Amino acid sequence: xxxxxxxxxxxxxxxxxxxxxxxxxxxxxxxxxxxxxxxxxxxxxxxxxxxxxxxxxxxxxxxxxxxxxxxxxxxxxxxxxxxxxxxxxxxxxxxxxxxxxxxxxxxxxxxxxxxxxxxxxxxxxxxxxxxxxxxxxxxxxxxxxxxxxxxxxxxxxxxxxxxxxxxxxxxxxxxxx
Amino acid sequence: xxxxxxxxxxxxxxxxxxxxxxxxxxxxxxxxxxxxxxxxxxxxxxxxxxxxxxxxxxxxxxxxxxxxxxxxxxxxxxxxxxxxxxxxxxxxxxxxxxxxxxxxxxxxxxxxxxxxxxxxxxxxxxxxxxxxxxxxxxxxxxxxxxxxxxxxxxxxxxxxxxxxxxxxxxxxxxxxxxxxxxxxxxxxxxxxxxxxxxxxxxxxxxxxxxxxxxxxxxxxxxxxxxxxxxxxxxxxxxxxxxxxxxxxxxxxxxxxxxxxxxxxxxxxxxxxxxxxxxxxxxxxxxxxxxxxxxxxxxxxxxxxxxxxxxxxxxxxxxxxxxxxxxxxxxxxxxxxxxxxxxxxxxxxxxxxxxxxxxxxxxxxxxxxxxxxxxxxxxxxxxxxxxxxxxxxxxxxxxxxxxxxxxxxxxxxxxxxxxxxxxxxxxxxxxxxxxxxxxxxxxxxxxxxxxxxxxxxxxxxxxxxxxxxxxxxxxxxxxxxxxxxxxxxxxxxxxxxxx
Numbered sequence: 001x002x003x004x005x006x007x008x009x010x011x012x013x014x015x016x017x018x019x020x021x022x023x024x025x026x027x028x029x030x031x032x033x034x035x036x037x038x039x040x041x042x043x044x045x046x047x048x049x050x051x052x053x054x055x056x057x058x059x060x061x062x063x064x065x066x067x068x069x070x071x072x073x074x075x076x077x078x079x080x081x082x083x084x085x086x087x088x089x090x091x092x093x094x095x096x097x098x099x100x101x102x103x104x105x106x107x108x109x110x111x112x113x114x115x116x117x118x119x120x121x122x123x124x125x126x127x128x129x130x131x132x133x134x135x136x137x138x139x140x141x142x143x144x145x146x147x148x149x150x151x152x153x154x155x156x157x158x159x160x161x162x163x164x165x166x167x168x169x170x171x172x173x174x175x176x177x
Numbered sequence: 178x179x180x181x182x183x184x185x186x187x188x189x190x191x192x193x194x195x196x197x198x199x200x201x202x203x204x205x206x207x208x209x210x211x212x213x214x215x216x217x218x219x220x221x222x223x224x225x226x227x228x229x230x231x232x233x234x235x236x237x238x239x240x241x242x243x244x245x246x247x248x249x250x251x252x253x254x255x256x257x258x259x260x261x262x263x264x265x266x267x268x269x270x271x272x273x274x275x276x277x278x279x280x281x282x283x284x285x286x287x288x289x290x291x292x293x294x295x296x297x298x299x300x301x302x303x304x305x306x307x308x309x310x311x312x313x314x315x316x317x318x319x320x321x322x323x324x325x326x327x328x329x330x331x332x333x334x335x336x337x338x339x340x341x342x343x344x345x346x347x348x349x350x351x352x353x354x355x356x357x358x359x360x361x362x363x364x365x366x367x368x369x370x371x372x373x374x375x376x377x378x379x380x381x382x383x384x385x386x387x388x389x390x391x392x393x394x395x396x397x398x399x400x401x402x403x404x405x406x407x408x409x410x411x412x413x414x415x416x417x418x419x420x421x422x423x424x425x426x427x428x429x430x431x432x433x434x435x436x437x438x439x440x441x442x443x444x445x446x447x448x449x450x451x452x453x454x455x456x457x458x459x460x461x462x463x464x465x466x467x468x469x470x471x472x473x474x475x476x477x478x479x480x481x482x483x484x485x486x487x488x489x490x491x492x493x494x495x496x497x498x499x500x501x502x503x504x505x506x507x508x509x510x511x512x513x514x515x516x517x518x519x520x521x522x523x524x525x526x527x528x529x530x531x532x533x534x535x536x537x538x539x540x541x542x543x544x545x546x547x548x549x550x551x552x553x554x555x556x557x558x559x560x561x562x563x564x565x566x567x568x569x570x571x572x573x574x575x576x577x578x579x580x581x582x583x584x585x586x587x588x589x590x591x592x593x594x595x596x597x598x599x600x601x602x603x604x605x606x607x608x609x610x611x612x613x614x615x616x617x618x619x620x621x622x623x624x625x626x627x628x629x630x631x632x633x634x635x636x637x638x639x640x641x642x643x644x645x646x647x648x649x650x651x652x653x654x655x656x657x658x659x660x661x662x663x664x665x666x667x668x669x670x671x672x673x674x675x
Contacts, residue, residue, distance in 0.1 A: 140307045153197075156285075159323065
């Protein structure tokens with residue numbers, strides 16, 4: 001169990017690094033799919049089979065495939081990869097990299113320092129997840145639907161092609177819209 | 178818990194949601210006649226205003242109080258009062274949107290504004306981390322869209338992208354921090370987290386969670402060093418969106434920050450008295466407050482554009498409010514909440530005036546305000562009131578806001594020698610407050626003493642614009658003369674809640 005966990009964790013880390021550093025969007029996405037699959041396996045190993053299945057079906061399955069389609073439709077080509085490579089120069093990532101490394105070091109130290117009792121291996125199945133979604137977390141679920149609706153309205157505005165310039169009804173005088 | 182109870186508790190939000198959907202519906206139905214934008218704007222705006230008023234009325238007359246589902250929804254005098262404040266600010270933003278140049282799909286603009294209002298009301302009315310995060314995200318997503326709404330304007334797009342990138346990274350930090358806190362306390366409810374913190378003491382893991390959570394909230398209230406988005410967003414966004422970000426979003430941000438710190442992180446305060454620092458959230462907030470005051474007020478001195486100036490002054494004001502938050506007493510909380518409402522109202526009014534100037538002169542440089550007092554006397558007078566109040570001169574509301582902030586900060590965190598421990602921060606705040614007077618006066622000098630150059634367009638305010646700004650200015654004066662009108666209910670409500 002433990003060995004399997006560390007192997008999947010290592011794969012998740014490696015592939016996630018490649019998601020960030022890869023200059024080709026499609027390749028980066030494929031790495032992302034692998035990363036999500038290994039995270040799903042980690043969930044399975046710590047006793048959350050339902051979440052693992054959701055991770056595979058929703059993230060690795062539906063959302064990533066959608067991403068792939070979108071990227072293919074956007075026709076991201078060689079010049080985008082070149083642009084990405086330019087953005088990956090050291091002077092861009094050095095500062096944030098140092099800060100993130102410091103944060104990682106602190107978090108790692110803290111986790112080692114903290115006396116934590118061993119994680120329980122209680123298996124949480126689909127029934128338990130469903131019961132809590134429709135029980136104590138009912139409101140949160142409903143509000144999440146609201147969040148999706150808000151995002152949908154926003155996205156439907158942002159994707160729209162405005163062929164004409166904004167309306168002018170004030171005698172052609174410009175200003176802020 | 179059952180659905181009826183749930184519906185009753187969320188009735189104002191549901192009214193807003195239905196209004197938003199109806200506005201989108203009208204927009205779709207009018208699509209064929211989209212060429213005449215003005216009529217659609219008026220219809221959508223009046224529908225929005227009606228929805229907001231109905232929601233406010235429901236909050237006013239609804240007798241329900243209490244908390245359901247483990248603090249996921251909380252209705253008490255304090256949350257009701259702040260939901261009303263948020264609704265009032267959204268109403269002003271809706272009126273401002275009506276005033277700006279009509280764009281295509283204006284209905285969506287109104288609808289997204291209502292979504293933002295729903296998000297902020299959820300944030301205010303909860304004591305549970307899950308709902309809190311959903312509310313913050315709903316607010317955030319709506320505001321990103323609002324900021325980027327003027328799609329033909331490259332500055333608006335830039336502002337939206339910056340806001341979105343900063344916002345999503347800070348949301349990630351917030352979520353990480355909240356999950357660590359959940360891991361530490363085993364609960365997502367603020368009250369239980371507070372109990373766990375008091376029992377468990379300051380563990381290293383908790384410290385990391387605390388810092389990450391404060392990063393997320395620091396972005397929401399635009400405190401240094403998480404302020405970089407503010408100037409670009411204030412300047413690039415369409416004025417109503419910027420006004421909403423500057424007022425209502427800040428009110429909701431400070432409200433929930435105060436609630437999380439005082440309820441959830443009770444027992445992890447630490448100390449920030451000069452020479453007596455102790456680990457906890459108070460010293461963290463102290464550093465953010467000091468930096469915000471210095472950076473915000475000094476950077477505002479050199480701004481040539483009024484919207485950027487308002488952004489930097491907003492960062493400085495966030496610093497002032499954070500000082501009183503450090504006192505961590507109910508009295509200090511009341512003063513923070515009083516101040517943030519005053520700040521929101523005056524900033525909203527200032528943005529209203531800026532909108533009018535932008536529309537007339539296509540810019541918001543200081544020189545664009547020249548000669549305004551001759552052309553729009555009432556608006557100029559309102560601007561005078563707003564800026565003098567922001568600078569904190571008596572007898573306006575801003576003075577009493579600052580007075581209560583600083584006295585409550587002085588009373589807290591006694592240093593070993595018996596002196597007020599936060600004297601250093603209060604002194605810094607007083608100096609910065611004096612500096613802020615200078616840049617506010619720079620704008621007022623342009624308005625009142627500089628003649629407009631030959632050929633600059635005349636500033637002509639519409640009736641709605643003048644009325645809205647005048648009412649806000651009148652409110653600032655009245656709250657200055659009788660601060661008890663607002664402070665009394667806030668104190669009572671805070672007393673009931675803590």
